[in-house]
Amino acid sequence: MAEERFRKEETLEMRQRLIGQSCRLFYSEDPVKIVKARGQYMFDENGKRYLDCISNVQHVGHCHPAITKAATAQMDLLNANSRFLHDNIVLYADRLAATLPKKLSVFYFVNSGSEANDLALRLAEQYTRHEDVVVLDHAYHGHLKSLIDISPYKFRKLAGQKEWVHVAPLPDTYRGIYREEHPNPGQAYADTVKHLIEEINKKGRKIAAFFAESLPSVGGQIILPQGYFSKVAEHVRSAGGVFVADEVQTGFGRTGTHFWAFQLQGEDFCPDIVTMGKPMGNGHPLACVATTVEIAGAFTANGVEYFNTFGGTPVSCAIGLAVLDVIEKEDLRGNAIRVGAHLKDLLKKLQQRHEIIGDVRGVGLFVGLELVIDRRTKTPATKTAALVVKRLKEEDRICVSTDGPWESVLKFKPPMCFSMEDAELVVRCIDRILTDMEAKNLKLENEDI
Amino acid sequence: MAEERFRKEETLEMRQRLIGQSCRLFYSEDPVKIVKARGQYMFDENGKRYLDCISNVQHVGHCHPAITKAATAQMDLLNANSRFLHDNIVLYADRLAATLPKKLSVFYFVNSGSEANDLALRLAEQYTRHEDVVVLDHAYHGHLKSLIDISPYKFRKLAGQKEWVHVAPLPDTYRGIYREEHPNPGQAYADTVKHLIEEINKKGRKIAAFFAESLPSVGGQIILPQGYFSKVAEHVRSAGGVFVADEVQTGFGRTGTHFWAFQLQGEDFCPDIVTMGKPMGNGHPLACVATTVEIAGAFTANGVEYFNTFGGTPVSCAIGLAVLDVIEKEDLRGNAIRVGAHLKDLLKKLQQRHEIIGDVRGVGLFVGLELVIDRRTKTPATKTAALVVKRLKEEDRICVSTDGPWESVLKFKPPMCFSMEDAELVVRCIDRILTDMEAKNLKLENEDI
Structure with missing residues (x-):
């Protein structure tokens, strides 16, 4: 297959x-x-290499040969829909069940995190x-x-907030309403949900779900x-709602210590619905x-039947199974623990400078x-963040991006095969760029927030 | 890859x-x-062959080697998301554009017909x-x-009809309100939409789309x-709405004579939005x-950005391109014309008997x-239809299914490589089953409608 069909401008x-x-x-x-990628590296049309710090979709690494092999073998054999009985879908569901609390034992396969969350809404409504x-x-x-409708990040820019949607404060202990110094921020933020539900109930409305x-x-x-989650779940359930944990970005061992990020909240906590993607x-x-x-x-x-045309086909499930195998065989959770800790450690050192x-x-x-811009006021350094992203790409061919309400957070969610050397490289480059910006006093000049 | 991991009961x-x-x-x-399939044939765990008359998803045939080859080559090379520039997405959009009227020149790639229709709703609302x-x-x-919400087939069994949804009569010239003998059923059914829109406007409501x-x-x-479509489009557009043609089931040459089924309605007709899947x-x-x-x-x-994580990736587009290639190379539209005509012809002869x-x-x-049950009253023979489906599977290993409001319509939408012999086989088997049922006078006894 030709790597390039058209010139870039075309x-x-x-x-x-x-x-x-x-x-x-992007950019x-x-x-x-x-045009090409492998592991945590991508290559442009001139063969130049980019370090990928953001593609969490390519979880076990871009173009992992074990995934391609599993997909090819199954594509060659069968890819009928899930109305026919097949082993892959049940085998895969069984493997996923083994990663989850026992209570979460029934699965619906779909084609995207969005389809999963939409179905979660339907399940919650039907149940409650x-x-x-x-x-x-x-x-x-x-x-x-x-x-x-249930995404403040989007609806604020579009149709606005529907009467059936209610927004609780983001439990951000860095810049939220309760911070690190609070004796029990988990409890305090959970109480905001409790009070919100009380307000909702006072209006004669009832909640189907907390997402x-x-x-x-x-x-x-x-x-x-x-x-936070345990307490919120108590409040939500006593109001007759269900707890939906959206693991679309965070599942499959990204946190290293746990297979699912909700498990960081303790063994006593179990959502009623988990979505993954x-x-x-x-x-x-x-x-x-x-x-x-x-x-x-x-x-x-x-x-009423729920039929998802492409959901849970033999090929989709073969690929899903292969991903689980690679996570285990290559100890990618172990790698996430080690490299993640090293990256955080290096960034913390950078913070001191x-x-x-x-x-x-x-x-x-x-x-x-x-x-x-200022550690005391915590004014977001949006422009600096954008500039760091731009310079990392242009000067070092490293892909990172920003997130957060003010796009002031540089995010790292690389393929899980990200290495110690990759972490060191990106931190070294950020250090150089920030040092340069400080020397030129560019930082504050570029901020107008 | 093992074809079977568990015994069927397991x-x-x-x-x-x-x-x-x-x-x-199914069944x-x-x-x-x-466990295995090729072309229009599927094989069970004992190696028994089934003729597939219903899998319209496996359009160019189950497990077509050209599709597997294209997928494998691209999976091995790159499957980054569409925020990175790549040739496949633009090449594929360009190829699709060539099949459509010039006016339909902008594309959004998604993961399912459902995602496509949801996006069509968003586009229509935003535009109108x-x-x-x-x-x-x-x-x-x-x-x-x-x-x-916009599917009477579903909402009647679930949450019911929303105030923003309006249902026009199905232009069914066999059993609908205007039939074959009507001088101009297209116009008459289009007028029902016109009157419906007038009613809607009288209530102070305005239509975004006709789907x-x-x-x-x-x-x-x-x-x-x-x-019908041309007239409806006139009424819809003069009310400020757009016309959405859902080609999820019918596109990509299934009709043989045309690449898109809406083109059956004449060259002067062009939808404002087409969804495919x-x-x-x-x-x-x-x-x-x-x-x-x-x-x-x-x-x-x-x-506001529209980002679809898996939509339009290099692998998805490589597969889409390979499907277009096979349709052309194997003249599957020509095959659909020839085999479809033969099938219809044989079924018409069966109708005489x-x-x-x-x-x-x-x-x-x-x-x-x-x-x-009766040609005059047109009472649906629901049970007979179900029995024919069952016997075709059990006696002949032929997969067909039913559709229609009373599940009384046997439907054929096989892989496009369906052959003359396949058509003859299925008609012969239906003939045998109906003859047997008539001999035993089973037909009417089994109907209680």
Whole structure:
């Protein structure tokens, strides 16, 4: 297969003409054309190598040969739909069940995290017979109509907040309403949900679900305070709702210590519904909803079939199984623990030398570096963050991006094969860029916030 | 790869335990376990061959080697997301554009027909700034929350009809309100939409879109009367709405004579939005929305990114391109014309011998055989249809299924490599089964409608 069919300018011209411009390019002023990738490295049309710090979808590494092999073998054999009995779907569900608390034993396979979250909404509504949903501020749960409604990150820019949607404060202990110095931020933030539910009930409304990413990602690579989910689950369940943990960004061992990020909240906590997606198929459109026998039973009881054309096909499940195998065989969780700790450690050291680094946080290979103009006021250093991203690309061919309400958090969620040397390289480059910016006193001049 | 991991009973037990029971199996009383497939043939765990008359997803044939080859080559090279510039997405969009009227020149790639229809709704709303939708009776547009709302086939069994959804009569010239003998059923059915829109406007509401499958499928393999779409489009546009043609089931040459089923309605007709899905990736989760520069522009103008994680990746587009190549190289449209005509011809002859066959209709390899207890009253022969499906599977290992509001229409939408001999075989078997049922006078005894 030819690696390049068109010159870059031609590709760009066709892209602008043929693809909806709402589908944005990375580095829109000077997009990168990538033709090849392996592991955590991508290569442009001139063979130049880029270090990839952001592709969490290519979980076990770009173009992993074991995944390609499994996909090819199954594509050659069978890819009928899931209305025919097949071993792969049950084998895969069984393997996933083994990673989850026993209670979460029923699976629905779909094609994207968005489809998973939409189905989670349907399950919650059908089970609870309630309609309202509580979400965290700045959350993003997907691109579908129903999910824009429950994503403050999107609905604030679009149709606005629906009457059945309620926004709880983001439990951000760095810049939220309760911070590190609070004696029990987990409890305090959980109480905000409790009070919100009381307000909702006073209006005669009832909640179907509380939706949260186990580690809020678009919200700014947030690590939730201990005890938060357990307490929230209590409040949500006593109001007749269910707890949905959105693991679309964070599942499959990214945190290293645990297979699912919600497990960071303690062994006593179990969601009622878990949605999964991005890393699940290493780039193949594969996603899933796991739930309890009770919730699945209520959904079955309506007597209406749920058919997802491509969901749970033999090929999708073969790929999903291969991803699980590679995570185990290559000890990618161990790698996430070791490399993630090293990366965080190096960034913490960097923080001591650069005033602009307000916070370093993360777990495993889910890490955020928050830039601030002033550590006391915590004013977001949005422009500096954008400039660091640009210079890392131009000067070092390293891909990172920003997140958070002010796009002031540099995020790291690389393929899980990210190495010690990769971590050292990216930190060294950030150090050099920040040092240079400080020397030229560029930092504050470029900020107008 | 092992073709079978578990004994069939074990697979079934695991399926019942691990997979949501809303995900139904074909032949639920005695499901078929399929382990291998090629072209239009599937093989069970004992190597027994089934003729597949229903898998329209496996459009160019199950496990076509050219598709597997293209997928493997691209999987080995790159499968980054569409935020990076890549040739496949623009090449594929360009190839799709060549099949469509010039006006439909902007593309959004997604992972399922449901995602495509949901996005179509968003585009229509954003462009028109209206909210209401007109759909055809018995329509099914997908499994997402937003699509259940616009699918009478589903919402009647679930949450009911929303105030922003309006149902127009299905233009079924066999059993609808205007029939074959009507001088101009296309115009008459289009007028029902006109009057419906007038009613909607009287209530102070405004329509964003008219949604219809180009050939209503769940509705009973319906062939729409000539002139219907053009007239409807006039009414819809003068009310400020857009016309969405759902080609998820019918696109990619299934009709033989045309690449898109909406083109059966004449060259002067062009939808504002076309959604595509099932056959597009031959089983790979691949779907798309095509629209005009104006509609895409209105969507871009809201300033909000549309990012679909797996949509339009290099692998998805490589597979899509390979499907287009096979359709051309193997002249599958020509095959659909020839085999479809032969199948319809044979079924028409069968109709002369079997009173129970009320109607034979279709175009290309989209064919329906409607069974009725009485040709005059047209009472649906639901039980007989189910029995024919069951006997074809048990006695002949032929997979067909039913559709239509009363599940009385045997539907044929096989892989496009379906042969003359396949058509002859299935018709011969139906003939034998109907003859046997008539001899035993089983037909009417089994009907209680």
